[in-house]
Amino acid sequence: MRNLLNFLAKYNHLIIFLVLEGIALYLLSTGNNYHNSRVVKGFRGLAAGIEKRVSNATSYFHLREISQAQARENVSLRTTIERLSGKENQLFFSVTDTIRHQQYTYSSAGVVNNTVNRQKNFFTINKGKLQGISVDMAVASGDCVAGVIVGSSNNFSIAMSLLNLDFRLSVRLKSNGYFGSLSWDGSDPRHAILSEIPQHVTFGIGDTIETTGFSAVFPEGLVIGTVSDFEKSGGDFYRITVALGTDFKRLRFVNVIGNLRKEEQLELEKQFQ
Amino acid sequence: MINRILRFGLIFILLFLLQVLLFNNIKFSGYVNPFVYIMFILLLPVEMPSWLLLILSFFTGLTMDFFSGTPGMHTSATVLAGFMRPYVLRFTSPRDGYEPGSDPSMLAYSFRWFLIYASIIVVIHHLALFYLEVFRFTDFFKTLLRIILSSLFSISFIILLEYIRKGK
Numbered sequence: 001m002r003n004l005l006n007f008l009a010k011y012n013h014l015i016i017f018l019v020l021e022g023i024a025l026y027l028l029s030t031g032n033n034y035h036n037s038r039v040v041k042g043f044r045g046l047a048a049g050i051e052k053r054v055s056n057a058t059s060y061f062h063l064r065e066i067s068q069a070q071a072r073e074n075v076s077l078r079t080t081i082e083r084l085s086g087k088e089n090q091l092f093f094s095v096t097d098t099i100r101h102q103q104y105t106y107s108s109a110g111v112v113n114n115t116v117n118r119q120k121n122f123f124t125i126n127k128g129k130l131q132g133i134s135v136d137m138a139v140a141s142g143d144c145v146a147g148v149i150v151g152s153s154n155n156f157s158i159a160m161s162l163l164n165l166d167f168r169l170s171v172r173l174k175s176n177g178y179f180g181s182l183s184w185d186g187s188d189p190r191h192a193i194l195s196e197i198p199q200h201v202t203f204g205i206g207d208t209i210e211t212t213g214f215s216a217v218f219p220e221g222l223v224i225g226t227v228s229d230f231e232k233s234g235g236d237f238y239r240i241t242v243a244l245g246t247d248f249k250r251l252r253f254v255n256v257i258g259n260l261r262k263e264e265q266l267e268l269e270k271q272f273q
Numbered sequence: 274m275i276n277r278i279l280r281f282g283l284i285f286i287l288l289f290l291l292q293v294l295l296f297n298n299i300k301f302s303g304y305v306n307p308f309v310y311i312m313f314i315l316l317l318p319v320e321m322p323s324w325l326l327l328i329l330s331f332f333t334g335l336t337m338d339f340f341s342g343t344p345g346m347h348t349s350a351t352v353l354a355g356f357m358r359p360y361v362l363r364f365t366s367p368r369d370g371y372e373p374g375s376d377p378s379m380l381a382y383s384f385r386w387f388l389i390y391a392s393i394i395v396v397i398h399h400l401a402l403f404y405l406e407v408f409r410f411t412d413f414f415k416t417l418l419r420i421i422l423s424s425l426f427s428i429s430f431i432i433l434l435e436y437i438r439k440g441k
Contacts (some may be wrong), residue, residue, distance in 0.1 A: 012323070013323040013324070013327070013356070013359070016323070016324050016327045016328070017327055017355075017356040018350060020327055020328070020330075020331045020348075020352045021349060021352045021353065021356070023331075023348075024334065024345045024348035024352055025329070025349055026345065026350040027344040027345030027348060028337075028343075028345030028346055028348075028349055028405060029345070030345075031343075031344025031345055032343060032344065032345070032346070034408070035345075035346075035405075035408050038408050038409065043275065071433055109352075192326060210387075269387075
C-alpha cells in the first residue's frame with residue numbers, strides 16, 4: 001500500500017496527465033461527429049486488418065486439406081479425360097434433323113488413310129454403311145471440298161480425293177457467278193485447275209471459287225479455294241490455277257455430306273435427257 | 274495570495290474575451306488561426322504544483338472548447354501543453370535559475386528567454402490541436418503549414434500582449 005502511494009506520489013504528474021488527457025480524448029471522440037466516425041472507422045479498419053492477417057496465417061494450416069482436395073479433384077478430372085478420350089469415335093455422330101425437311105445430312109468422320117503423291121489419290125475414312133455413308137456422298141474438310149465417296153464397307157469408306165485425275169467438279173467464281181469445271185493436273189497437291197471460264201469475264205487474283213451445286217453431290221457454296229494465277233489458253237477460255245482451301249497433306253477430320261433429294265433430282269433430270 | 278488568484282482570474286477572462294471576440298474571427302484563407310488563450314498556461318507561476326497546473330490546463334481547454342463547440346479538442350492540446358510545461362521550464366531555465374515566487378513572463382525575465390519558452394509551448398499546443406482537428410495524416414504537410422503559420426501569429430500576438438503588460 002505504501003509502495004503504491006509512493007508510486008502515485010512519484011508519478012502523480014504523469015498519472016494526472018494521462019487521466020485528464022484520457023478524459024479530453026474521450027470527449028473528443030464522443031462529442032464530435034467527425035472524430036467519432038473516424039475513431040469508429042479506425043477501430044473497424046484495425047479489426048479488419050487483424051482479422052485478415054489471422055486468416056492469412058490460419059490458411060497455411062489448411063494447406064494440407066486443400067492440397068488433398070485438389071489431388072482428389074485431379075484424379076476425378078483425369079478419369080473424366082480418359083473416359084471422354086476413350087469415347088472419341090462416339091463423339092462424331094451424324095446429325096439428323098427430324099423437324100425440318102432438310103436436304104443435306106452431315107456426319108463427321110476421321111481420315112484413317114490418305115495419299116497425295118499419286119496421280120489418282122484416294123483417302124479412307126472410319127465410317128461406312130452402318131453409319132449411313134454411301135457412294136456419291138460429298139466429303140468436305142471444314143467448309144472446303146475434299147473429295148467424294150466412291151465405295152464403302154460396313155465401317156469404312158473410300159473417297160476419291162480432289163487430287164485425282166478423274167475428279168471433276170462444277171464450280172464457279174463467287175464474285176460474278178460464271179461457272180467452269182475444276183480438275184487436278186496431277187502436279188501439285190496444293191493447286192488445281194479451273195477451266196472453261198470465258199475470256200470476257202473479269203476477275204482477280206484472290207477471288208474465291210465455290211461449288212455450284214449442279215452435280216447433286218456437293219451442296220452449293222462449298223469453298224474450293226482462291227484464284228492464285230491465270231493465263232489465256234487456246235480458244236476463248238482462261239486456265240485458272242486455284243490455290244486449294246483444303247490442305248490435303250494434313251487431312252484429319254472430314255464431314256460427309258449426303259444429299260437426301262439426290263435421287264429425286266436425278267430421276268427428274270433423266271426423263272428429259 | 275488572494276491578490277494573485279484574482280490577477281490570474283482577470284488575465285483568464287481578458288484572454289478569453291480577446292480570443293473569442295477577436296482572434297477567433299481572424300481567418301486568413303483558413304491557414305491562420307491564432308490561439309492566444311494558451312498564454313494563460315504560459316503565465317502561471319513557476320513553482321505551481323504540477324497537478325494544479327494540469328487541472329487548470331484542463332479547464333482552460335474545456336472553456337475554449339465550450340466557446341468553439343469542439344468538445345475535447347482544445348482540452349487535449351492544453352493538457353498536453355500543461356504536462357510539457359515543467360519540462361520546458363527546466364529546459365529553458367536561466368543560468369541562475371528562476372526567482373522564487375516569480376511568474377514566467379517577459380517582465381521577470383528576458384525577451385529572448387520568453388520567446389523560446391513561449392514558442393516551444395505554443396508549437397506543442399498547436400501541433401496537438403491542429404492534428405486532432407483534422408484527425409488524419411492525409412494532407413499532413415498542409416496541416417503542418419497551418420500549424421507553422423498559426424504558431425507564428427500566436428507567438429507574435431503573445432509577445433505583443435506581453436509588451437502591452439510591460440508598458441502598463
